[in-house]
Amino acid sequence: MDFDRTASAAYLANLLAKAASRALQALADGAGFAPGQLPVLLELWNGDGLTQRELLDRLDIEQATMANTLARMQRDGLISRRRHPSDRRAQLVFLTQRGKALRDTAMTAASQTEDALFQGFRRFERELLLEYMRMLLANLGRDPRV
């Protein structure tokens, strides 16, 4: 009883995540952000002034990871944090000018990565693949909700 790695969705997903991250990183390096920061940036471009908790509710990463990612983003000058007006435990996360200015470049980098991935795919194939992936996630109880 053998186990063929190349017939394992878990293994291929792992390879794919690594490869896509490297591809994105190649574009992101010059722009001044890291792949792991993109999801956070996407949320913030959609409206900043959120607490860490609110960001957490929108992304599928753990609180500890978020805390570290935000710390790196602050170090890199992408965000700043201010005290919450009424809850002294919380902070609000805002984009800096640099963070805001990154938007177009980063969006382009993300789109280019997607396009590279889907070279040679027909539209319906692309849609189907995405749908399958969402089904796998749902099977693991990870609905990429909304």
Add this chain to the structure above:
Amino acid sequence: MDFDRTASAAYLANLLAKAASRALQALADGAGFAPGQLPVLLELWNGDGLTQRELLDRLDIEQATMANTLARMQRDGLISRRRHPSDRRAQLVFLTQRGKALRDTAMTAASQTEDALFQGFRRFERELLLEYMRMLLANLGRDPRV
């Protein structure tokens, strides 16, 4: 111009890799190995006594990562290393009894993870999805060769 994370293969692949790794880990923890060690174990069950270099040629990870993974596996008592008979730079990697004994448990854990992933999929859908994922990898120059 928005960017919908849930319509991004890169993002979904990332989620999928994380979720699958967690699912596998839940099963692997009791068995005594870590998810990242599975690919190496699979190669070694297929025939041990390889050098680090030979393992590298068969897996898609970098040398530094392999060195660390092997160190952890040795620490955990899964492998042992002996000097290469004719090349004093190299070492040969062998499975310990514990490493060999893990095989059935680990294979089962891997299969169960795959089955969980593909719940509700028809056979041809499963095949198609795997094929699409391999195509994406090929587009990034990462043919999971052989």
Add this chain to the structure above:
DNA sequence: AGACAATGGATAGCCTGCGATCCACGAACC
């Protein structure tokens, strides 16, 4: 008001990934 539970975040320690370096040995070439 006081006690206790719940919540926002930070931190520590681990795994898995990467690139860059370094060291030791082997191979090739004068």
Add this chain to the structure above:
DNA sequence: GGTTCGTGGATCGCAGGCTATCCATTGTCT
């Protein structure tokens, strides 16, 4: 035979995941 180049591995420093804890504050309940 010596110099130079290449190769097998280890190590460092960092990103980004995770769980488990801890701290401070807020909320709740009597």
